[in-house]
Amino acid sequence: MSYKLEKPCTDIQRADFIVQYNHNQGLNIEETENAIYALLENEYLTETGVPAVNPNYETQKAQERQQLFEQEFFQTSLGWIRRKVNMQDGAKKDFLSDLLLQIKAGLELGQSVEIITYTLPDFSQEVTEEYMQTLQVKKNATPEFIQECLMQTVADFNGKE
Numbered sequence: 001m002s003y004k005l006e007k008p009c010t011d012i013q014r015a016d017f018i019v020q021y022n023h024n025q026g027l028n029i030e031e032t033e034n035a036i037y038a039l040l041e042n043e044y045l046t047e048t049g050v051p052a053v054n055p056n057y058e059t060q061k062a063q064e065r066q067q068l069f070e071q072e073f074f075q076t077s078l079g080w081i082r083r084k085v086n087m088q089d090g091a092k093k094d095f096l097s098d099l100l101l102q103i104k105a106g107l108e109l110g111q112s113v114e115i116i117t118y119t120l121p122d123f124s125q126e127v128t129e130e131y132m133q134t135l136q137v138k139k140n141a142t143p144e145f146i147q148e149c150l151m152q153t154v155a156d157f158n159g160k161e
Contacts (some may be wrong), residue, residue, distance in 0.1 A: 002051035003038040009101070039055040069127060076148040078139045079117025096153050104146045113141040 021038030032049040069110040073080040106113040
């Protein structure tokens with residue numbers, strides 16, 4: 001439900017309205033000739049200057065979540081891999097540039113190297129860190145996986161996915 005401030009209004013009323021609904025609640029402010037509106041995230045102002053609910057809002061949000069996910073992860077035969085990983089000591093590492101060679105070396109020495117992969121999220125819901133943890137699957141790295149990661153590095157370098 002949007003909020004409305006009729007015009008004419010004083011500068012103080014306008015400022016108070018913006019502070020209350022935009023600064024404090026994060027709503028979008030839109031102005032027309034006759035009013036100032038504070039719109040919820042799923043609302044927009046029609047051509048006639050009336051607030052309406054965006055019927056495509058959920059689909060658009062799901063697409064935005066998927067785009068963000070695909071920027072932060074890449075797909076392999078073992079599952080989705082997070083590009084920036086959190087180490088146990090709290091440090092952040094780039095999977096492809098900081099860890100891949102160590103994983104490859106471990107495999108070449110005959111060691112079993114366990115990595116964390118992810119299954120694809122349901123983008124119709126918020127993709128929180130807690131939700132992402134439920135999608136984690138530990139798997140052993142394979143030579144095929146190493147090759148896929150190297151190909152991803154080349155694709156990233158060339159600007160292709």
